[in-house]
Amino acid sequence: MHKKKFVFLTHTYCNSVSTGIFVFLAVLIKAVGARDASKILHQNFLINIMKSPMKFFDTTPLGRLVNRFAKDVDIIDITIPATVHMWLHCLLHVISTVLVISISTPYFLLIIVPLLILYYFIQRFYVATSRQLKRLESISRSPIYSHFGETITGASTIRAFGQQQRFISESENKVDENQVSYYPSITSNRWLAIRLEFLGNLIVFFASLFAVLGRDNLSPGIVGLSISYALNVTQTLNWMVRMTCELETNIVAVERVKEYADTPTEAEWIVENNRPPKDWPxxxxxxxxxxxxxxxxxxxxxxxxxxxxxxxxxxxxxxxxxxxxxxxxxxxxxxxxxxxxxxxxxxxxxxxxxxxxxxxxxxxxxxxxxxxxxxxxxxxxxxxxxxxxxxxxxxxxxxxxxxxxxxxxxxxxxxxxxxxxxxxxxxxxxxxxxxxxxxxxxxxxxxxxxxxxxxxxxxxxxxxxxxxxxxxxxxxxxxxxxxxxxxxxxxxxxxxxxxxxxxxxxxxxxxxxxxxxxxxxxxxx
CATH class of the missing domain: 3.40.50.300 (P-loop containing nucleotide triphosphate hydrolases)
Structure with a gap:
């Protein structure tokens, strides 16, 4: 009876703590991250681009700039905050669930460490691959924007010379090149899903096994609670690992924007200690x-x-x-x-x-x-x-x-x-x-x-x-x-x-x- 009450209180406490931590972190990210970090990054990005010397624009394709301002900024503003939101939710839910299962069936602690190590290595292997694929996909997206802009600007000339089909073919080829990088990214995501499902099923298997082995010391209610939580945590744990990988992959967008936020700029706009007379020249x-x-x-x-x-x-x-x-x-x-x-x-x-x-x-x-x-x-x-x-x-x-x-x-x-x-x-x-x-x-x-x-x-x-x-x-x-x-x-x-x-x-x-x-x-x- 006392153990049931303890498990219930632990579960309630963990859920309340997870909710509290989540709310606190969400407020912190919104107050500090979005308002300061993201804003400062965007301001530096725009200011640096506007103050870049002409040699920067001579060597940088317009499509690459459009890509940074459009897709990469969209990922930073929309995708990454949503990913962090989901990742925190899944992380705190997994922690509270693992605690409940461990208290219900203490032998579960023997197997959770090896499983977490396997999760870690699968995740590291996947992230290293998906991050590079994301870079390739982002790089191959810029020529699409450049070609589209050039086509729109020169539409009258293209029609005058009857070259519509050639430009359509070039656009399709550039999209195909982009998909060559995008398709392996989806394939690697499916590779991760299979392995995460396998390890998640192992958690259910061992939670059930230890519940059966300890049936003499466990009440049916505790066994049911442990198994039901094990069934729920599989999907949550899979989603957490996926969000971790998604976050690290999308950080490439921050890396790309920060690269242009730190580019060399023109000379000082105003040199306070060396200003010419107001009526100069x-x-x-x-x-x-x-x-x-x-x-x-x-x-x-x-x-x-x-x-x-x-x-x-x-x-x-x-x-x-x-x-x-x-x-x-x-x-x-x-x-x-x-x-x-x-x-x-x-x-x-x-x-x-x-x-x-x-x-x-x-x-x-x-x-x-x-x-x-x-x-x-x-x-x-x-x-x-x-x-x-x-x-x-x-x-x-x-x-x-x-x-x-x-x-x-x-x-x-x-x-x-x-x-x-x-x-x-x-x-x-x-x-x-x-x-x-x-x-x-x-x-x-x-x-x-x-x-x-x-x-x-x-x-x-x-x-x-x-x-x-x-x-x-x-x-x-x-x-x-x-x-x-x-x-x-x-x-x-x-x-x-x-x-x-x-x-x-x-x-x-x-x-x-x-x-x-x-x-x-x-x-x-």
């Missing part, structure tokens, strides 16, 4: 001193010892053949790529010694590929709401877009689709010009900004730049040579070196100059 003097740069370690130099000085208010045209280093020069000014040797100074301040925000906020670029974001025209022109509507309309007028925007039903509140796809490339380029006019920077860089615009509009824009940026230093990568013939000086780049740097009229007088040959090819001389 006042003159717009740009000086390159033996400047060399490469896109990333191990690659050849793209700029090989640039030495030149751009005076205040000068209009410099930068020309050269494809691969000469024109765009690299503009990227270097914004420190999108960092110097290998030498320096760039603006108004006597070395740009490598100040924060990126202090540098980039003082320069303005009209890029070759216009960039717009999903949102209103007002947001794209003035994202920080620093100017009035009158200033916005004036900038649109100077950019020759006022008539177009005025014809829209919602005018400045007109919604731009993703990437500005509901506007033409030329209109996007003009919006970037309007944005540059609003910034009123002392230094303006144009990276083949008028390449996507017709000649008539190009002439209007050039007139606007000459008028509105008369006192500014302008560096223009020229797409059409006739637009820079009235510039102060022309810089001719070749293979990363400055070959010529002089007044355009002087360069055209020398028939052996590179600029003369380029002007002749363009039919200007």
């Amino acid at each position: 006042t003159s717009g003097v740009v000086e390159f001193s033996d400047y060399k740069v490469r896109y990333r370690e191990g690659l050849d130099l793209v700029l090989k010892g640039i030495n030149c000085k751009v005076k205040s208010g000068e209009k410099i045209g930068i020309v050269g053949r494809t691969g000469a280093g024109k765009s690299s020069l503009t990227l270097a000014l914004f420190r999108i790529i960092e110097s290998a040797e030498g320096s760039i100074s603006i108004d006597g301040i070395n740009i490598a010694e100040i924060g990126l925000h202090d540098l980039r906020s003082k320069l303005t670029i009209i890029p070759q590929d216009p960039v717009l974001f999903s949102g209103s025209l007002r947001m794209n022109l003035d994202p920080f709401e620093e100017v009035t509507d009158d200033a916005l309309w004036q900038a649109l007028d100077h950019a020759h877009l006022k008539t177009f925007v005025n014809s829209l039903p919602t005018k400045l509140d007109h919604e731009c689709s993703e990437g500005g796809e509901n506007l033409s490339v030329g209109q996007r380029q003009l919006l970037c010009l309007a944005r540059a006019l609003l910034r009123k920077s002392k230094i303006l860089i144009l990276d083949e900004a008028t390449a996507a615009i017709d000649l008539e509009t190009d002439d209007l824009i050039q007139a606007t730049i000459r008028t509105e940026f008369e006192d500014c230093t302008v560096l223009t990568i020229a797409h059409r040579l006739n637009t820079i013939l009235d510039y102060t000086r022309i810089m001719v780049l070749d293979a990363g070196c400055v070959k010529e740097f002089d007044n355009p009229q002087e360069l055209l007088k020398d028939e052996s100059s590179l600029f003369y040959s380029m002007a002749k090819s363009a039919g200007l001389v």
